[in-house]
Amino acid sequence: MVKIERISLEKEGLIKFFSPNEARILELLWKKKKMTSPEIQQQCDDLSLACVAGTLDRLIKSGFVNRTIDETGQRMRYIYTPEGNRQKVGNKICEKIIDCLVDTFGTSTIDTINKNRNRGKLK
Amino acid sequence: MNGIECFIFCIQKTGLLYPLIGLIALTFIFLFMFYKMRNNESLLASQFSMTFIISFNLLSMNCDMFNWVWIYLGIILIGTILMSIVRIYLDLKLDKDFFRLPPxxxxxxxxxxxxxxxxxxxxxxxxxxxxxxxxxxxxxxxxxxxxxxxxxxxxxxxxxxxxxxxxxxxxxxxxxxxxxxxxxxxxxxxxxxxxxxxxxxxxxxxxxxxxxxxxxxxxxxxxxx
Incomplete structure (x- = not known):
């Protein structure tokens, strides 16, 4: 889960940083804001119950998704909400990557970012 | 002197003969009682026969194969340690982070x-x-x-x-x-x-x-x- 060693720059979109199932569920949660697991399962009906459950547990553990327990009805159930929007997750990942680059290459990382900003690649 | 006599001679010298016979007998009785009480004949038969084979090997081997006893005891020891670690981990994990059943x-x-x-x-x-x-x-x-x-x-x-x-x-x-x-x-x-x-x-x-x-x-x- 956004482990530096698992980042695959050659992939497209969110799956650079997440597994395809994690990215799919995150996109769903960003869109709907609040979902139960049967609702998520319904939207990902090509995935098994165990697969969706495992992915949700991993997203919770890594802090990208929150859940609360709802016992109001005749059933105990989780309500899932995303921890921040797409931009917030983006910031979190950027910070992690920049920290890693600074750890390895020191100030030259910051120089490169500044150079790119001056060239107009970064705003 | 054949293998068994040699083995018994070796064990007698170390004073382990009677404890070893006692241990094997107890293992048999324990296995038998444990599974008989739970009516699980197939596993009982399997474990009973395997324990018998192992005991037979231990008793009939040559003196220079006495290391087998230590290997067998080592497997038991390592197995016990590994399972104890798993159990401690489960105890710690399961005793926190749980909810009560909803009303x-x-x-x-x-x-x-x-x-x-x-x-x-x-x-x-x-x-x-x-x-x-x-x-x-x-x-x-x-x-x-x-x-x-x-x-x-x-x-x-x-x-x-x-x-x-x-x-x-x-x-x-x-x-x-x-x-x-x-x-x-x-x-x-x-x-x-x-x-x-x-x-x-x-x-x-x-x-x-x-x-x-x-x-x-x-x-x-x-x-x-």
Whole structure:
């Protein structure tokens, strides 16, 4: 889960940083804001119950998704909400990557970012 | 001097002959009693014969093969240590991070007079550990009350009739059969008897249990009979 060693720059979109199932569920949660697991399962009906459950547990553990327990009805159930929007997750990942680059290459990382900003690649 | 005489001579010198005979006899009696009480003849026969073979090997080997005793004891020791580590980890993990059963399901707990704990995970889990039944939120989310009752009935069977997992694993390792006690079918039958065929079948299908259809087929033949 956004482990530096698992980042695959050659992939497209969110799956650079997440597994395809994690990215799919995150996109769903960003869109709907609040979902139960049967609702998520319904939207990902090509995935098994165990697969969706495992992915949700991993997203919770890594802090990208929150859940609360709802016992109001005749059933105990989780309500899932995303921890921040797409931009917030983006910031979190950027910070992690920049920290890693600074750890390895020191100030030259910051120089490169500044150079790119001056060239107009970064705003 | 043949192998056995040589071995006995070696052991007599170390004073281990009578303790070793006693240990083997006790192992036999213990294995026999343990599985006989639980009416599990196949595993009993398997472990009984493997223990006999190992004991026979130990008793008939040559003096220079005395290391076999240490290898055997080493396997028991390593197995015990590994399983103890797993058990300590489970104790620590399961004693925190659990919920009580929600009020609308508390009658199940009262009916069976068992302590049911709810694990904070979306994964589908149902198991017994140290006289308690553990179910996951993921499981409760999926099932209706009657289906939850059938899952609990299945686990209650394990609680009261299945051998202690630690002990049965240890026995499997020490007798080198590497067989694990498996009484899922008996637990399924018990659940059907206590809460109905339909409820258990629905639970299996909703939870997408591995081998569900195989287990249902096996149960169907009994129900039809």
């Amino acid at each position: 609308h399901l508390s009658e199940i707990e009262h009916h069976w007079k068992v302590d049911i704990r709810i694990l904070d995970t979306q994964r589908i889990k149902a198991f017994t550990y140290k006289n308690k039944i553990y179910l996951s939120v993921g499981l409760l989310e999926r099932l209706e009350k009657d289906e939850i009752k059938s899952v609990v009935a299945h686990e209650v069977y394990h609680l009261h009739h299945s051998p202690n997992k630690f002990l049965s694993s240890l026995l499997a390792i020490t007798s080198m059969t590497f067989l694990r006690f498996n009484d899922q079918h008996r637990a399924d039958r018990y659940a059907v008897k206590k809460s109905g065929f339909e409820n258990l079948v629905n639970a299996f299908r909703k939870l997408q249990i591995k081998d569900a259809e195989k287990r249902i087929k096996k149960l169907s033949s009994i129900v039809i009979d």
